[in-house]
Amino acid sequence: MTENILALLVAERDKLNRAIEALQGPIKRRGGPRKTLSAAAVAPQSAPAKKRKGGMSAAARKEQSERMKAYWAAKRRKQGK
Numbered sequence: 001m002t003e004n005i006l007a008l009l010v011a012e013r014d015k016l017n018r019a020i021e022a023l024q025g026p027i028k029r030r031g032g033p034r035k036t037l038s039a040a041a042v043a044p045q046s047a048p049a050k051k052r053k054g055g056m057s058a059a060a061r062k063e064q065s066e067r068m069k070a071y072w073a074a075k076r077r078k079q080g081k
Helices: 004-025 036-041 058-079
Strands: none
Touching: none
């Protein structure tokens, strides 16, 4: 009799665990999302992304460098208060 009740309770627990897992989704894991064939088939890219040409000019890099040096110098002065 006790064994029968125990078996029923274990079966009910397993049903509840499956229902909880279905509602919560898959177990969290490290890493990125899985890459499946169905995902690629669902969202095909219409056109390849355009590559950016160039970048910062030497003058723009120098100006950015000076701005950042001034920023960090001010931050160090403020922290030294």
